Amino acid sequence: MFDHFKKLRHIRMLLCAVIATLLMLLVAVVAAQQVPVILYKGALLMLGAVSGYVIDALAFSWAAPEGYLERDWRDTVDEDDYRDGVSDFPVVQSDGWLFIAACARRAFLVAVGTVVMGGAM
Numbered sequence: 001m002f003d004h005f006k007k008l009r010h011i012r013m014l015l016c017a018v019i020a021t022l023l024m025l026l027v028a029v030v031a032a033q034q035v036p037v038i039l040y041k042g043a044l045l046m047l048g049a050v051s052g053y054v055i056d057a058l059a060f061s062w063a064a065p066e067g068y069l070e071r072d073w074r075d076t077v078d079e080d081d082y083r084d085g086v087s088d089f090p091v092v093q094s095d096g097w098l099f100i101a102a103c104a105r106r107a108f109l110v111a112v113g114t115v116v117m118g119g120a121m
Helices: 003-009 011-030 032-059 093-119
Strands: none
Touching: 011 032, 032 093
16 A cells, blocks of 8 residues: 555655655745745646647657667565675667667656746746
8 A cells, every 4th residue: 555655764855755745844834825836836837747748758759768678677676585796687789879878868868857847937
């Protein structure tokens, strides 16, 4: 039921969530009328990021970054055998630069979607 909260077990994610919650509460106390505006703008930014991801997934479905991994990352994501000095998800030896390019392309499209939606505010 609470599988989506697993990432919060990491202290840095928990710290970010606590800080964001405290800042939102501060805004609610100081200027309650601004809370819907903040939520609206945050939703627009997230919509832009998701739009960039979807554009990348649809336009480059044949060149997804996870396609360059040696094995499907979803098969090992629940295992706790991660060791220091060893790659968690190794990339196929000959496709290293293609993997880097696919990751950079996806990051660029997500950033562009976010900036475009941010500029539309």
